[in-house]
């Protein structure tokens with residue numbers, strides 16, 4: 567039996583595994599994919615995420631495969647443009663997820679975590695616990711067939727459509743907003759700078775990030791009805807070609823990867839687990855990509871889940887309830903702000919109002935970049951203590 571079984575080897579699963587392995591716990595990570603693997607994402611690590619990586623000694627390895635991002639360019643309908651730099655010496659970066667996730671899972675493996683790829687988890691194994699259902703392991707499916715894996719603690723880090731959290735009724739898809747994400751890499755895009763870009767329009771938004779190797783990540787988030795009406799396979803290039811800020815810059819661009827499509831995006835979570843099971847990363851609640859802080863939240867929630875797992879192994883009861891409280895304390899406001907922005911970009915009149923504000927008073931929106939970037943006192947401290955390029 568494993569001490570801790572982690573389902574999902576993305577950033578949340580890898581950070582939880584790293585923390586637990588370094589604490590001397592027997593930990594196994596199961597992932598249905600074989601790494602390195604691609605994953606649809608805006609690929610931006612904000613300064614807060616860089617600070618988390620620095621805490622674990624991972625910032626140099628990540629920075630080597632990344633390009634620096636020194637702030638944000640925000641544009642809105644009607645020509646609104648806000649450029650905001652992070653404070654001096656503070657940066658984010660952009661890195662392909664196949665590189666980032668590989669660096670993190672390799673670090674967890676070097677720290678002593680067992681990593682098994684190509685293993686799909688089908689559901690939890692449950693038994694009667696002290697206060698209702700208790701998770702004692704998971705059912706798996708791999709090349710060798712079906713099997714049952716027991717563990718003292720299971721961490722579900724299996725992403726926004728978490729098989730384990732769905733099976734236990736811990737997450738749900740809200741009826742609104744129903745938005746889809748469509749992304750790809752391009753070459754030959756002009757006008758890129760050291761800023762990450764978010765282009766908010768009346769019924770969609772487009773993230774653009776400069777990538778290593780001269781590539782550009784472009785990612786469209788659009789209501790399901792519009793994606794279907796225009797054809798999911800044409801929606802991204804159509805939106806880029808019709809955009810007043812981006813059409814010229816993408817005029818000579820060539821898409822170099824297939825389109826990646828995800829949806830519906832929104833997932834809401836209530837609890838942080840049940841007895842024997844803790845949620846980490848997107849499995850515990852997905853944050854809208856508009857603020858570009860999902861990776862920071864995923865990794866910090868994984869640190870909290872690892873700490874709760876350690877307490878549970880030491881016989882402290884109520885780990886999932888404590889995890890829920892700590893997550894609310896650490897990121898509750900951020901999640902609320904993200905929900906507010908998420909419902910705002912669902913309303914064309916609100917987007918127009920914000921764009922008007924940005925045109926007449928751009929300085930009013932500049933602090934948004936630092937807020938979305940998690941430029942807090944602990945981020946500043948991490949940058950002053952560690953060498954982050």
Ligand SMILES: Cc1cc2nc3c(=O)[nH]c(=O)nc-3n(C[C@H](O)[C@H](O)[C@H](O)COP(=O)(O)OP(=O)(O)OC[C@H]3O[C@@H](n4cnc5c(N)ncnc54)[C@H](O)[C@@H]3O)c2cc1C
Pocket residue numbers: 573574575576577578579596597598599605606607608609610611612615685686687688723724725726728729747748749785828831846847848849855858859860861862864
């Ligand atoms: C369109 C889009 C753009 C985004 N852009 C950004 C951005 O620019 N910056 C940012 O900070 N965040 C961004 N995010 C958010 C970010 O991608 C997530 O917050 C992050 O991936 C969460 O990490 P995770 O480890 O929780 O889950 P994931 O990265 O989804 O990893 C989950 C892992 O679990 C595995 N898995 C799933 N189900 C099973 C199963 N049944 N059995 C075994 N393994 C399983 C998967 O193979 C995967 O490897 C974006 C998200 C989207 C959708």
